[in-house]
């Protein structure tokens with residue numbers, strides 16, 4: 001039986017979420033609800049596989065093989081109805097390293113790379129770190145829901161964008177893009193010859209009736225121009241094991257990426273990452289089903305908590321375990337919103353502005369923890385709203 005009720009003690013485990021509170025929020029007395037990992041124990045089949053592998057006692061260099069490819073292939077069919085050729089797979093320690101490598105191999109300094117803001121904060125910094133030009137296509141936020149501004153996207157593509165860095169499902173706004181939306185994205189990319197990096201790390205975490213559709217699975221002539229990035233790390237809470245993969249149908253593009261990873265000495269995975277990936281995809285389904293039901297409970301709790309509060313609106317998450325809180329009606333500056341959460345409510349959320357200018361007035365809340373823990377954090381926010389001048 002999966003235990004999602006007990007909060008694991010993660011303090012002093014070199015946890016980014018728990019052991020950097022003072023640096024991040026200026027105090028240790030903060031309830032962390034920020035970085036995207038879960039305060040939940042992993043699935044027992046993964047744990048057993050890791051223990052068995054550790055008991056083997058030898059940890060030399062690794063390789064990936066047909067058996068692993070086949071496990072991934074079957075996962076993509078079962079979860080996302082996408083039949084890939086296993087030869088299209090390449091592995092990497094993370095989605096972010098794959099994005100870096102794509103930028104390095106497929107663009108040059110000054111080239112335009114487009115993101116749809118507000119979006120996962122490293123997208124901004126990694127483009128700038130390579131001296132590429134960051135182009136934004138802000139999402140439209142209307143009636144509490146985000147959509148893509150296709151007119152603006154086309155205008156921006158016309159200016160000579162080389163790469164679209166696409167986030168699907170979208171962090172932090174929680175959208176699971178529909179087939180219609182995805183089709184329009186690919187059609188425009190084809191028309192303007194734009195390469196797409198499709199970051200689908202949150203693919204497995206969607207809530208009915210919303211269903212993730214891999215961009216590369218669309219029947220389109222440019223599916224060859226898509227690098228689709230996936231990982232078991234968000235889904236199964238194994239981010240510290242650093243394992244991910246990309247699906248790249250085009251042989252030339254794939255070889256360029258493989259050679260680049262080799263050039264930078266990043267062409268093998270760590271033993272435990274491989275072991276966990278395989279166990280997760282072969283035997284993690286029961287745990288994943290229960291996780292989704294916990295996340296649904298927690299999402300409901302957040303929505304109910306703020307349903308009769310004017311100050312904070314909850315953007316309904318169709319996927320991901322990240323909830324985007326619209327706090328604009330609090331009518332305070334971003335720095336005051338941050339201090340309100342940290343100093344008055346004593347909760348550590350992600351600051352909306354780090355996701356782009358469009359995140360001003362917003363905060364991101366991580367709900368992948370036991371329900372009692374989420375409730376405790378929400379109670380603190382409500383108490384602060386009721387007792388302090390914001």
Ligand SMILES: Cc1ncc(COP(=O)(O)O)c(C=O)c1O
Nearest residue numbers: 036094095096120171199201244
């Ligand atoms: C959209 C998105 N991409 C990538 C990552 C990180 O990927 P990785 O740890 O595989 O580099 C995250 C983590 O939160 C994310 O939300």
